[in-house]
Amino acid sequence: MDSGQTWRQFAIASIANLLLVAIGYTMGWTAPINGKLQSDEESPLDRPVTVDEEAWIGSLLTIGAIFGPFIVGYLASRIGRKWTMLASSLPLFIGWVLLAAAKDVALLYAGRVFCGVTMGMGFTIVPLYCAEIASDEYRGALGALLQVLLTIGYLLVYGIGPFVSYSVVIYVGTACTVAFAIVIYFMPESPFYYLGKGDKDSAASCLATIRGKTEAGVMTELDAMASDVTASMEKTARMTDLFRGNNFKAFYISMALIFFQQLSGINAVLFYLTDIFEAAGSALDASISTIIIGAVQLGASCVIPLAADRLGRKILLMISSAGTAVGLFLLGAYFVLADNGNPVAEQIGWLPVVALMVFIITFCWGLGSLPWAVMAELFPIEVKVIAMPVVNIFCWILAFLITRYFSALAAATGMGVTFFIFGACCLASFFFTLFLIPETKGKSFQEIQDLLSGNSPKKTPTWK
Template structure:
């Protein structure tokens, strides 16, 4: 058993006495995974909110007791219900960034429960479509806040060898939320779906209340004692055992606070290159049609006339999402970002192309349609799997690596808001475009965007695997970070 009698000497160097034994202090790696997992319960809750439209839209189209509105919704109302969440999400990143800096990452995450609760209460009490509209907007605020704060919190509590895995929790947990609503939504009443959502949020609040704050937040407030205390909890080590790491964190925070940036700096030199690559990647992420597919999953299967029950097919897709999202953390640091993005863009293009072909054949009443009734499910599985490998999680990871620390606080919310503006346009007008042009051509448009994403990645996206932050910045600036040979 390790000797715990060593003391910390705050005088002179600020280095722990007998530092070597504390460097060897093992700690408990599982703690940061548990803490990040509990924090991402809120992300799973947003997945539940985002996937809510898939089973609920069918209930709202009925003229039965399953429909709380008393009458079927119109196609225009359905489009607004699907898209208004993204309207709230446009403003959420700015609220989330403000909350994270003012009240901390922990309380910023907990504050997202407020719009989540308000949204679910409005949904549970909905007797007209206006309340559903309002509930979707409040959910969107929570989504935008969480997509800003949660990755920040996970990155700041993680050790270097666990940061990639914890950073991938967002994609994994959001798919768990989708799977839950896909799994129970078709088989329970509208009200039960809402009550589960309320319980989901309550579980997050109770569990995360006992989790620690990010040490980086305390260091930013020049409170080294509190930072050391919470890092000791996260690492499962003694206070003295984390002081070397705290000293390094404090140096990083001090260095980043020495530099200030304005919005104009985002559009200069290598900063702009990082920014436009980040924005382009989130553009391709959204114009792959992912949110249109997920929000209207059941509708797509109904329209396709698939032999498989639409509710069961949607659950299959949800399971595939979860499994596919578990793969990326294990391979991204081996295969690299670019290769996974290329595989993802190619796979999503093929999946969307097959889906578009099926709908065109169906619209022409081709006799072959009956023989390929399995194709919608197969196409969407290919699309979802390859999306979860690259276009889903990696734009956020690449953005965090490309953007310099001093401009990240300004550029990241802008890029995130841009992402949700695109999502709004797609979810709002997907039904209208599909009705006017047909499902087939609509999916061909999305597939064409994935083809463009493939070539954009091939020629313009740099590989960041194995590179230090300084090497990435030198690469963007066209400099060589390696010393020249004599």
């Protein structure tokens, strides 16, 4: 019996997600770099940046990300998923070059926009690729690898950023980008891409590589994939199709999950993590606190690939939504006490670290990666290439608004109220998940469509 090698799909998905290491590095870049840009000795500029310029440096990453999904939508069906991932490393490389050469704020802005383009591309193409190479029983685990590799990038920049020069931080980010571009070249293409081009031989070859089987051993699974692709090619997806039947259910669920993910305030927290600790007057050094949070984030993220296909997406999203709400409410309560000069705040200087640990851990358990994984599962093949860019663009518009105006909102209402608002959104996410999100654990793409239709899904074979 041709049992195959399960580890292959995990290894290939992990290599694809190395792009997320580079993206996580650039997303966390502002945490240690903001202090350098405000220093006369460490800044590459001839003056410290202003508070407004700091906000733009953080938020322009998400402006660049808005353009990424458009590029993926064009390239993925034309040159393939693999080559689109390789192409996505180019804007990031250009971004690092601009940041390294920056002598004025304009080049910093330009560099962050280019880095953001890769972020938008990566969050679109990597989940799509992983969903298409995964067998049904491991699709959740492969989708959850995104969060693990992303947090490695965060921890890397948190760990080295405070202790090395501005230039060294840039060089490490560039090295991560180049390393990804080299290794992804050797990975197989998605079999769905070849099937869409009518090249069944190439599809069989790459699926055999992914599964660790002979081509004869993957033919049954390949025939099922080909059937799905043939059915999808008989339909021409248009933007209006997103608002019809199952597609609309998948669309509003995906949009809502992304809304709650971003309104948790995650990007504002991670971009300004060091600033938050400094504002809280934490008993620990702000840089050390940031490293601790990064390490906790990585540890928590490692749970998801193990749990996503055991506990299911729905229960993990509920746990995540409830936990992030608790962490944010605790953080908000601390800032309310501190802002009002309550002496209790001095006695609980440890609370911001604990609250952020709760927030980060539970965010990683669900809201961090599962919206992307669920999104890749819910849409039929012909609609996916339209839907995922649209949802991703919505994601990055929200991320820009939150990141750009977090400082202004905190200044106007206080840190405490700001975190209470984020916590309320996480609480709303819990009830939305409880009542409206279907469980997709272990189901094939066709079974998921049956589930959205309200029909009892017919069990399809599982290939191991």
